[in-house]
Amino acid sequence: MTKPTTLTAPAPAAAPGRTSGSGPAARHTPPRPRKRPSDLLSRTGVTAMLGLATLYTLLPMLWLVLSSTKSRQDLFATNGFAPGRHFALFDNLGHLFRADNGIYLRWMVNTVLYAGLGALLATVFSVAAGYAFDKLAFPLKEKLFAFVLLGVMVPGTALAIPLYLIAAEVGLVNTFWGVFLPGLVFPFGVYLARVFSAAYVPGEVLEAARMDGAGEFKTFCRIAFPMLAPAFVTIFLFQFTQIWNSFFLPLVMLSDKDLYPVNLGLYVWYGSALSQGHPQDYLLAVVGSLVSVAPLVVLFLMLQRFWKSGMTAGAVK
Amino acid sequence: MASPSARAQRRTAALLLAPFLVLFSAVTIAPLLYAGWMSLFTTRTSGLGFGGTREVFAGLDNYANALSDPAFRDGFLTVAVYVAVYIPVMIGGALLLALLLDSALVKARAFFQLALFLPHAVPGLIAALIWVYLYTPGLSPVIDLLGSGGIHVSFLSADNAVFSTANIAVWEWTGYNMVIFYAALKAVSGETLDAARIDGAGGIRTALSIKLPMIRPSIALAVLFTVIGSVQLFTEPKVIYSASSAIGSDWTPNMYVESAAFTHNDFGLAAAASLLIALFAAVLSFLVTRFSRSRSRP
Numbered sequence: 001m002t003k004p005t006t007l008t009a010p011a012p013a014a015a016p017g018r019t020s021g022s023g024p025a026a027r028h029t030p031p032r033p034r035k036r037p038s039d040l041l042s043r044t045g046v047t048a049m050l051g052l053a054t055l056y057t058l059l060p061m062l063w064l065v066l067s068s069t070k071s072r073q074d075l076f077a078t079n080g081f082a083p084g085r086h087f088a089l090f091d092n093l094g095h096l097f098r099a100d101n102g103i104y105l106r107w108m109v110n111t112v113l114y115a116g117l118g119a120l121l122a123t124v125f126s127v128a129a130g131y132a133f134d135k136l137a138f139p140l141k142e143k144l145f146a147f148v149l150l151g152v153m154v155p156g157t158a159l160a161i162p163l164y165l166i167a168a169e170v171g172l173v174n175t176f177w178g179v180f181l182p183g184l185v186f187p188f189g190v191y192l193a194r195v196f197s198a199a200y201v202p203g204e205v206l207e208a209a210r211m212d213g214a215g216e217f218k219t220f221c222r223i224a225f226p227m228l229a230p231a232f233v234t235i236f237l238f239q240f241t242q243i244w245n246s247f248f249l250p251l252v253m254l255s256d257k258d259l260y261p262v263n264l265g266l267y268v269w270y271g272s273a274l275s276q277g278h279p280q281d282y283l284l285a286v287v288g289s290l291v292s293v294a295p296l297v298v299l300f301l302m303l304q305r306f307w308k309s310g311m312t313a314g315a316v317k
Numbered sequence: 318m319a320s321p322s323a324r325a326q327r328r329t330a331a332l333l334l335a336p337f338l339v340l341f342s343a344v345t346i347a348p349l350l351y352a353g354w355m356s357l358f359t360t361r362t363s364g365l366g367f368g369g370t371r372e373v374f375a376g377l378d379n380y381a382n383a384l385s386d387p388a389f390r391d392g393f394l395t396v397a398v399y400v401a402v403y404i405p406v407m408i409g410g411a412l413l414l415a416l417l418l419d420s421a422l423v424k425a426r427a428f429f430q431l432a433l434f435l436p437h438a439v440p441g442l443i444a445a446l447i448w449v450y451l452y453t454p455g456l457s458p459v460i461d462l463l464g465s466g467g468i469h470v471s472f473l474s475a476d477n478a479v480f481s482t483a484n485i486a487v488w489e490w491t492g493y494n495m496v497i498f499y500a501a502l503k504a505v506s507g508e509t510l511d512a513a514r515i516d517g518a519g520g521i522r523t524a525l526s527i528k529l530p531m532i533r534p535s536i537a538l539a540v541l542f543t544v545i546g547s548v549q550l551f552t553e554p555k556v557i558y559s560a561s562s563a564i565g566s567d568w569t570p571n572m573y574v575e576s577a578a579f580t581h582n583d584f585g586l587a588a589a590a591s592l593l594i595a596l597f598a599a600v601l602s603f604l605v606t607r608f609s610r611s612r613s614r615p
Contacts, residue, residue, distance in 0.1 A: 046422040053414055054432045057492060060447045061435065063458065067450070080451070080458030125340065128333040137323060138330040144338075151345050153602035157549040157571050158595035161578055161587050162352035163344065169351065182344045190337060210322065216329035245440045247552045248571065252579065263442040270446055271559050286450070289443045300438040304431070 068092060068290040072283050092287040099284055106258060107265040108292065111244065113176075114261050118183030119240035126186050126235055127228055130193020131220060135206060145194075151187030160248045167253060178253040179261070183243040189235040196231030197224070233306045244296065262292045349595070356380065356589035360582075379589035389590060392570040393597075395479065400547045403483040408540055410491045415498035416524045430499070433492035441489065445556035448485045449473075453560065473561035478554075478568075485553045494539050501532040545601050548594060551575075570594050 063080050071091070074084030096104050132138075133145050163182055164173065172178040201224045209219045225232075250264045257265070266288050273281035359375040383389050414433060418426055436444065451457045452472035463470060472481045505528055513523045529536075551571040558564040558572070566580065567573035571594065578587035 043422045046417050046420055047424070050414065050417055050423065050429045050433075053410070053491075054429060057433050057436050057488065060444075060451060060488065061439075063451060064447055076456060079461065080456070082458075125337040129337040132330040132333040136326045136330040136333075138327045144334075148341070150599070151341060153599040154345065154349070154595050155545065155549045155598045157551050158591050158598060159345065159348060160571075161574055161584075161591040162348035164578070165355055165584065165588060166348040166351045181340070185337070185340045185344050187341065187345075216325045217332060220329065220333065241438075241440075245442075247440075247442050247555075248575070252575065263440055266446065267442060267556065270556070274559055285446060289446055293439050293443055296440070297435065297438045300435075301431070 068287045107262040111261040115243040122186040123236040126189030127193045129190045134194045134197035157248045186239045352588040359585045379585045383590045388567045411494035414495045419502040437493045441552045445553040475563035501535040
């Protein structure tokens with residue numbers, strides 16, 4: 001595939017230790033020893049500081065994993081960073097999937113629909129729009145793009161009440177669509193897609209396709225879209241985490257438990273553990289958190305080169 | 318001008334843009350306009366409340382009421398204090414970690430990068446749940462640990478609520494920004510660093526005088542994005558709120574909006590307050606864009 005020599009968007013495979021700005025030959029050479037080790041910055045000192053920070057990030061995760069394996073008694077009676085006396089993970093999972101007639105599984109399915117299907121469609125729409133803004137000529141292009149950027153500036157949570165009001169007007173409050181439709185719109189994705197399109201789809205290729213008489217739409221589908229595959233994955237990941245993370249909107253929009261995404265369900269379980277004194281719900285919220293986070297962590301580990309490129313593209317703007 | 322190719326491009330552009338623009342209008346523009354309309358009305362209860370309610374045009378009263386409500390203003394104040402605690406710790410921490418990672422002294426870079434980033438894969442609500450458990454006396458190993466060292470802290474007290482909330486955000490975002498800063502540091506040219514080394518600059522000197530100034534645009538952007546994110550503060554305090562009486566139901570601007578709408582059923586006020594928050598965030602974002610444009614090529 002043709003790769004542009006100068007990137008306005010960073011290359012997707014930002015492997016650790018890469019020295020950017022250097023040619024492909026320099027890619028695999030280790031970074032040169034730039035500094036003399038001073039007394040303060042000894043190898044041990046640096047590693048110790050990074051290790052300490054790692055402890056801070058990993059201990060809460062360890063707590064979540066360990067607590068999920070404990071019985072209710074052990075949850076309160078044993079140290080949170082140590083295993084319990086009984087290994088109760090499978091009991092807990094059983095309770096989790098049986099609670100409220102198996103509503104947890106339903107929440108997971110809802111979340112996958114809201115976040116997975118929603119992000120997939122949002123990404124297709126964003127890539128199509130971003131490509132049009134980058135490669136096609138039409139009237140009022142830049143004005144329209146500025147309008148889209150305005151959407152980037154309106155924060156999601158500030159939109160929750162306005163969305164609720166209009167959903168109430170058209171009868172979408174407490175329906176699947178009230179949470180699903182807003183997830184389909186991702187203005188920042190359009191911005192990213194435009195940047196990626198400029199970097200990954202060379203104009204000459206489109207010219208060649210036009211010379212051969214391929215229609216514009218066909219050119220987009222057959223030629224440009226495959227070239228934008230890395231952009232597609234990046235934008236999808238961004239929107240997926242955004243919807244998976246969203247809490248305010250479902251909280252105001254939904255009252256039917258069967259429509260909840262998993263976040264809202266966990267919040268309600270946690271709330272009832274506190275307010276109605278259901279201590280068994282404490283454990284449900286803990287195990288439920290672990291089960292919903294685990295696939296996300298695996299997804300992130302598998303796709304790290306994509307989220308890294310998206311993050312830096314967004315930051316360097 | 319109207320060559321067949323230009324016409325084909327226009328038609329295809331319309332086709333490719335239509336799904337996004339239609340949905341964008343429906344779920345962003347229309348709600349904002351409708352909220353704008355709603356914010357101009359207020360609900361009056363006639364008589365003693367037996368006569369039902371009616372919508373009365375109120376002009377800008379809702380905006381005035383929101384802005385003059387100490388609870389709403391205190392929300393912004395809370396966010397300001399939160400930002401003052403959170404940003405130096407988080408950005409400073411992310412920078413330090415990125416510089417450490419960028420120094421030649423680290424083995425296992427990939428491991429550290431991943432381990433430090435990992436919290437970001439945890440949704441905010443679940444991060445808040447985990448930390449609230451770690452803040453709860455009788456359940457928290459952290460409190461036990463500190464207690465055995467003679468330190469007694471109440472993470473959920475009113476005095477500590479800002480710090481406890483900021484800590485959750487620090488946990489979630491430090492690794493994320495570290496990855497961004499680290500990527501920016503990778504782009505600092507080797508020649509510059511070699512020159513500094515030949516001139517006799519040590520590791521710390523190079524970090525402070527060369528590397529930090531070179532990645533200043535990234536730092537500025539991260540700071541401003543973090544401020545905009547902080548304006549939206551909702552999930553974490555909402556979770557802490559259910560565990561602690563220290564955080565009121567209108568502790569942040571977004572919580573104020575939620576309680577105006579669903580506790581007081583005052584949708585006019587909620588709409589006005591929402592739009593004020595959106596406006597505030599948009600102004601901040603505008604500053605971000607201006608700032609990054611003037612700084613993007615140092």
